[in-house]
Amino acid sequence: MAVKMTEKFTFTLLAEDSSARAGTFTTPHGMVQTPVFMPVGTQATVKSLTPVQLKELNVQILLSNTYHLYLRPGADIVQEMGGLHQFMQWDRPILTDSGGFQVFSLGELRKITEDGVTFRSHIDGSPHVFTPESAVAIQEKLGADIIMAFDECAEPLDKDYSAKAMQRTHRWAQRCKDAQSRNDQALFGIVQGGIFDDLRSQSAEYITSLDFPGNAIGGLSVGESKADMLRTIEVVNQILPKDKPRYLMGVGTPYDLIEGIRRGVDMFDCVLPTRLARHHAALTMRGRVNLSKAENTRDPKPIDPECACYTCQNFTRAYLRHLIIAREMLASTLISIHNIHTLVSLAAILRESILAGNFESTAESLLKGLT
Amino acid sequence: MAVKMTEKFTFTLLAEDSSARAGTFTTPHGMVQTPVFMPVGTQATVKSLTPVQLKELNVQILLSNTYHLYLRPGADIVQEMGGLHQFMQWDRPILTDSGGFQVFSLGELRKITEDGVTFRSHIDGSPHVFTPESAVAIQEKLGADIIMAFDECAEPLDKDYSAKAMQRTHRWAQRCKDAQSRNDQALFGIVQGGIFDDLRSQSAEYITSLDFPGNAIGGLSVGESKADMLRTIEVVNQILPKDKPRYLMGVGTPYDLIEGIRRGVDMFDCVLPTRLARHHAALTMRGRVNLSKAENTRDPKPIDPECACYTCQNFTRAYLRHLIIAREMLASTLISIHNIHTLVSLAAILRESILAGNFESTAESLLKGLT
Numbered sequence: 001m002a003v004k005m006t007e008k009f010t011f012t013l014l015a016e017d018s019s020a021r022a023g024t025f026t027t028p029h030g031m032v033q034t035p036v037f038m039p040v041g042t043q044a045t046v047k048s049l050t051p052v053q054l055k056e057l058n059v060q061i062l063l064s065n066t067y068h069l070y071l072r073p074g075a076d077i078v079q080e081m082g083g084l085h086q087f088m089q090w091d092r093p094i095l096t097d098s099g100g101f102q103v104f105s106l107g108e109l110r111k112i113t114e115d116g117v118t119f120r121s122h123i124d125g126s127p128h129v130f131t132p133e134s135a136v137a138i139q140e141k142l143g144a145d146i147i148m149a150f151d152e153c154a155e156p157l158d159k160d161y162s163a164k165a166m167q168r169t170h171r172w173a174q175r176c177k178d179a180q181s182r183n184d185q186a187l188f189g190i191v192q193g194g195i196f197d198d199l200r201s202q203s204a205e206y207i208t209s210l211d212f213p214g215n216a217i218g219g220l221s222v223g224e225s226k227a228d229m230l231r232t233i234e235v236v237n238q239i240l241p242k243d244k245p246r247y248l249m250g251v252g253t254p255y256d257l258i259e260g261i262r263r264g265v266d267m268f269d270c271v272l273p274t275r276l277a278r279h280h281a282a283l284t285m286r287g288r289v290n291l292s293k294a295e296n297t298r299d300p301k302p303i304d305p306e307c308a309c310y311t312c313q314n315f316t317r318a319y320l321r322h323l324i325i326a327r328e329m330l331a332s333t334l335i336s337i338h339n340i341h342t343l344v345s346l347a348a349i350l351r352e353s354i355l356a357g358n359f360e361s362t363a364e365s366l367l368k369g370l371t
Numbered sequence: 372m373a374v375k376m377t378e379k380f381t382f383t384l385l386a387e388d389s390s391a392r393a394g395t396f397t398t399p400h401g402m403v404q405t406p407v408f409m410p411v412g413t414q415a416t417v418k419s420l421t422p423v424q425l426k427e428l429n430v431q432i433l434l435s436n437t438y439h440l441y442l443r444p445g446a447d448i449v450q451e452m453g454g455l456h457q458f459m460q461w462d463r464p465i466l467t468d469s470g471g472f473q474v475f476s477l478g479e480l481r482k483i484t485e486d487g488v489t490f491r492s493h494i495d496g497s498p499h500v501f502t503p504e505s506a507v508a509i510q511e512k513l514g515a516d517i518i519m520a521f522d523e524c525a526e527p528l529d530k531d532y533s534a535k536a537m538q539r540t541h542r543w544a545q546r547c548k549d550a551q552s553r554n555d556q557a558l559f560g561i562v563q564g565g566i567f568d569d570l571r572s573q574s575a576e577y578i579t580s581l582d583f584p585g586n587a588i589g590g591l592s593v594g595e596s597k598a599d600m601l602r603t604i605e606v607v608n609q610i611l612p613k614d615k616p617r618y619l620m621g622v623g624t625p626y627d628l629i630e631g632i633r634r635g636v637d638m639f640d641c642v643l644p645t646r647l648a649r650h651h652a653a654l655t656m657r658g659r660v661n662l663s664k665a666e667n668t669r670d671p672k673p674i675d676p677e678c679a680c681y682t683c684q685n686f687t688r689a690y691l692r693h694l695i696i697a698r699e700m701l702a703s704t705l706i707s708i709h710n711i712h713t714l715v716s717l718a719a720i721l722r723e724s725i726l727a728g729n730f731e732s733t734a735e736s737l738l739k740g741l742t
Contacts, residue, residue: 049701
C-alpha cells in the first residue's frame with residue numbers, strides 16, 4: 001500500500017504486526033525507514049556531535065526547534081544561508097516543530113488569544129508573536145522536509161481547558177494549511193485533547209479530516225501517568241489513517257518507544273539521549289547507568305558490553321568517569337553517541353521484528369530487560 | 372643517516388635545508404614524520420575531539436600531562452586500564468611531559484629542594500612530592516612512547532636563578548636516566564638556561580653528553596621576547612646533536628613553528644589550537660579570526676576559503692558564530708578541528724619544502740601571509 005501524498009512525499013506501509021507498523025517515508029532529502037527515532041538538534045546542532053558522527057550513528061532524520069532558531073540566529077539568516085540543511089550541513093531529512101510547545105512552556109512569559117501567542121524571549125525578554133500563519137512562514141524559511149502545525153498544548157489534566165485548547169488547535173490547523181505556500185514540505189497536523197478519550201477521539205477525527213500528509217500526537221509526556229499516555233495513543237491511533245505516518249511528539253525513553261510502536265506510532269523525538277549525556281547518565285536496554293559514580297573508577301568494562309556503538313567499542317567506564325570528573329567535553333560527546341545509538345538501534349531492531357512478524361516476542365524480551 | 376638509539380627508537384634525518392630538517396622518528400606505536408606539531412591532550416583527551424577526529428586530522432603524536440594525570444585519575448588507574456594508549460584509545464605515539472613545568476607554574480603552592488618539588492594540588496590542595504625518580508616512575512606507569520626528564524623551569528630573565536635551576540636540571544637529568552627501568556620508552560633530556568647564551572650553551576653541552584635518544588629545549592615561550600626566544604633556539608641547536616630529534620616545548624603559533632623549524636627544531640607542542648577554539652578564535656595562515664564578532668553573523672564564507680579541514684569544507688562563519696552565541700559545544704569541536712589542522716598541515720607543508728629543497732622561499736611566503 002503506497003499513497004503518493006504530494007510529488008515528493010510518499011508513505012509506504014510495508015508490514016503490520018498487530019498494531020505495530022514498518023514503513024518508508026520519502027522526502028526531498030531521502031527516505032526514512034519507520035519506526036524511527038529522531039534526535040533533537042534544538043539550535044541547529046545535536047549538542048556536541050558533528051553531522052559525520054550522526055551519520056555514523058545511522059540517524060535518518062533530525063528534529064530542530066522553530067522557537068529557538070527564530071530567536072537565534074533568526075529565520076532570515078538561516079534562509080539566507082541556504083536553509084537549515086545547508087546551514088547545519090545535514091543533507092538527510094529534517095523536521096521542525098512549530099514553536100507551539102516551546103511558547104506554551106514559557107508560562108508567565110506568554111499570552112494566548114485566538115489570533116496566536118504573544119510571548120517574551122527567554123534570552124532577552126524581547127516581545128514576539130507567533131500565529132499559525134507566522135509559524136508556517138518561519139518554517140518555510142527554515143526549509144525542513146516536515147513542518148508542524150501550530151497547536152496549543154494544554155495542561156493535560158484540566159478537561160475544560162483541554163477542550164478549548166483542542167478546538168483552537170483545530171482552527172489553527174486549518175489556518176496553517178491555508179498558510180502553506182511551499183509544496184516541498186510535508187505539513188503534519190497535531191492531535192490534542194489531554195488525557196480525555198472523548199476529546200482525543202474528536203481531535204483525531206477532525207485532524208484526519210484535514211488530510212495532512214502525516215499526523216502527530218501532541219500534548220503527551222507532559223506530566224500524565226504512563227497508563228494515561230498509552231491509552232491516549234491507542235484511542236488516537238484507532239482513528240488516525242493507516243496510510244500516513246504517525247508521530248508521537250517529545251517522547252523517547254526505550255520503554256516509550258517499545259510501547260508507542262506497539263500501539264502503531266511511526267516516529268519519535270526526544271532530547272533525552274543528549275540531555276542525559278550532559279548529566280552523565282547512559283541509556284541502556286537494561287536501565288540507566290550513572291557514570292559519575294565512584295564504582296566506575298576502575299571499571300574496565302564499557303557502558304554496555306553488548307552495545308555496538310563507537311563509545312562502547314572503544315572506551316571503558318573508568319575513562320568515561322575520568323572525563324566526567326575532569327569536566328571534559330568529550331564525556332558529553334561519547335555518552336551522547338551511546339545514548340542516541342541506543343534509541344536509533346532500538347527503533348531499527350523493532351522495525352526488523354515487525355518485518356519478520358515477531359514484534360510481540362521481541363518487544364516482550366526487550367521490556368523484560370528494562371525492568 | 373640513521374641512528375638506532377634503542378631497539379625501538381630510530382631517528383632518520385632525511386634532508387636538511389640550511390638549518391631546517393626533515394626526518395622520521397620510529398616509536399613502539401609507529402613512525403613520526405618530522406617536523407611535527409603535537410596537539411595537547413592534558414587530561415588524556417584533546418579537548419572536545421575523539422581519537423577518530425584526531426586521526427582524520429593526520430595527527431601523528433599527542434602530548435599528555437603527567438601532573439594532571441597523576442592527580443586525576445591517578446597513574447595507577449591509567450596503568451591498571453592498560454596504560455595511556457589503551458585508556459584514551461590512541462594507538463599512535465604519545466609523549467608525556469614530566470610535570471616539571473606544571474608544578475613550577477603553581478607558584479605559591481610549591482617548594483623546590485634538591486630532592487624534588489613539594490606542591491599542593493590545584494584541585495583540592497592536597498600535598499604531593501615530585502622527584503626526578505617519581506616523575507620517571509609515574510611516566511613509566513602512564514606508558515607513553517616518549518617521556519621527559521624532570522627539570523626546573525626558572526624565570527627566564529633572572530640569570531642567577533637561571534644558572535641554579537639549570538645546574539639542578541642537569542643533576543636531575545642524570546637521576547632521571549638512572550631511574551628509568553623500561554626500555555620501550557625514549558627518555559628525552561631538557562636544556563634550560565633562560566635567555567642567557569652562555570648558560571644555554573653550557574646546558575646544551577651537558578645534556579648532549581648524557582646521550583638521551585632525543586633532546587628538548589625547555590623554558591621558552593614563558594614571557595621572554597621573540598628575539599630572545601629565537602636566538603636561544605639557535606644557540607642550543609648549534610650544539611645539540613644532529614642525529615637526534617629536537618623538541619621545542621610548549622611552543623606553537625604558526626610564526627613560532629616556521630621560525631623554530633628554520634632553526635632546526637623537529638617537534639612542537641602547544642595548547643594554543645584547542646584553547647583558542649574554546650575562546651572562539653581561529654588560527655589561520657593570515658592571522659587570527661575572532662568568530663564571535665557581529666561581522667560574521669551573515670558571512671557565508673568558511674573560516675579560511677583555502678583550508679582543507681572538515682570545518683572549512685562544510686561550515687560558514689555565520690554557522691560558527693551562531694554556535695558560539697548559542698553556547699553550543701559543537702563550536703569548540705569545529706574550531707579545534709580547524710586550528711589543529713592549521714598547525715599539523717603547516718608542519719607537513721614545511722617538511723615537504725625541506726625534502727624538496729625550497730624551505731626558505733616557502734617559509735618566507737608563509738611568513739608574509741601572517742603579517
